[in-house]
Amino acid sequence: MPPRSEAPAVTGAYDRAAGSEAPAAPVEEGGALVHSSLHIMLATVLTGGLGYVFWALAAHRWAAGEVGVGNAAVSLATALSLVVHLGPAALTIERLPRHEGTDGWGARLWTALVLTGAVSAVVAAGAVAVGRGTDAVGPAVDTVTGTVAFVVGCAAWSVMNVLIYTFVSLRRSQLLSTQNVAISLLKLGMLGGLALTAFGGPRSILVAWAASATLGCVATLAWQLPRAGFSPGRPRFVRPGLSGLRSAAGHHLTSAGGVLTPYVLPTLVAALLTPVDNAYFALTWLMGSLFFIVAPAVSSALFAEGARGADLPVATRKAARLIGILLVGPAVLMLVGGRFALSVIGEDYAREGYLLLVVLVVAALPDAVNNVAVGVYRATGRLARSATLNLGMAVVTIVGTVVLAPRVGIVGVGYAWALAQSLGMLASLRDVVRVLRAPASGPVAAQEVS
Structure with a gap:
């Protein structure tokens, strides 16, 4: 865990507005x-x-x-x-x-x-x-x-x-x-x-x-x-303070690598291909991104619990089980019914986007491993490692999109994303397994995740 900061200079109760309810x-x-x-x-x-x-x-x-x-x-x-x-x-x-x-x-x-x-x-x-x-x-x-x-x-x-x-x-x-x-x-x-x-x-x-x-x-x-x-x-x-600025920088780079890429991709697709291609890509990505909500949500909760001093090996095992329970069923359902879901928008969207949707669903597995790793790294203060992991995957995705999209269309973005997630999993899996196997003895020290 990162060191605690000094005690606040001013103490007292929360500011309470008139008529406010007591905190739950x-x-x-x-x-x-x-x-x-x-x-x-x-x-x-x-x-x-x-x-x-x-x-x-x-x-x-x-x-x-x-x-x-x-x-x-x-x-x-x-x-x-x-x-x-x-x-x-x-x-x-x-x-x-x-x-x-x-x-x-x-x-x-x-x-x-x-x-x-x-x-x-x-x-x-x-x-x-x-x-x-x-x-x-x-x-x-x-x-x-x-x-x-x-x-x-x-x-x-x-x-x-x-x-x-x-x-x-x-x-x-x-x-x-x-x-x-x-x-x-x-x-x-x-x-x-x-x-x-x-x-x-x-x-x-x-x-x-x-x-x-x-x-x-x-x-x-x-x-x-x-x-x-x-x-x-x-x-x-x-x-x-200086420590706060350093932590903010580490969290910023970690989060930027993790969530910025999906928002850059539509503009990139519109520039590399056409606005019409971007419409097909954007709505397909919106549907496929439903499979990238489980692991990031659990990762954020894992980080929050680590910040409060929770037993990290226990919390990480619970996080992994929760991801597995919530991810498998919807993924199978989308592989079976994804074409129909896209066709509700329009047959052109189904024709152009279904293969991309399949690639995104498959990529949800390595994405899950990487998000658990990021939660562990943040909870143990290893912000340089979490930032390197996420930024590295972002670079691979963007470069891969620039290379592949003009050649194979919008599915090239999915190939680039899946490649980046797979490489990230190869880099982070060892650390995730180490924490999952650690005994329930309190927060894992940063040096244990190396």
């Missing part, structure tokens, strides 16, 4: 990993399913080229947000538990929220200046409305994800589920309303995405956290 009883340690994992997965499944409806609605309302541009713009804004918020957000899991019940908890949360939101807005504004002249995203951001939606949405996405990590830190992942589903429903409703207008496909998609995230952040800070008894109170800030 914390989840007991024995069931916290399962509880957190299941709620993270539930949130991802529900939002993924609603996302499927969102893009299906867009595909039926607008031409594939317009959907491809809208998807590329949303993916780019999300990728820029990830570049900014991943480190500070993951640091909340490591550091916030040390300040629960003190005024320092709210100060640290406000610091993360304001910094990530402001930096994300600045980065997004720069991206708009460059992207306006491109065919990939230009039609979505070439107006004032599109520009504002892109910048505000990028900042709101960063703030929202810091709040999501905060829920995981608090072992209140049920709040995460509520937040994500509400935002997804709001996004879907907004798109449905815009679909009845002549506003335009790419901008409608971008505005619905940005507005729903913004309203979700406001509702979480003003209502959801206070009613649960965890209001951050008035804005106040702390200066990050």
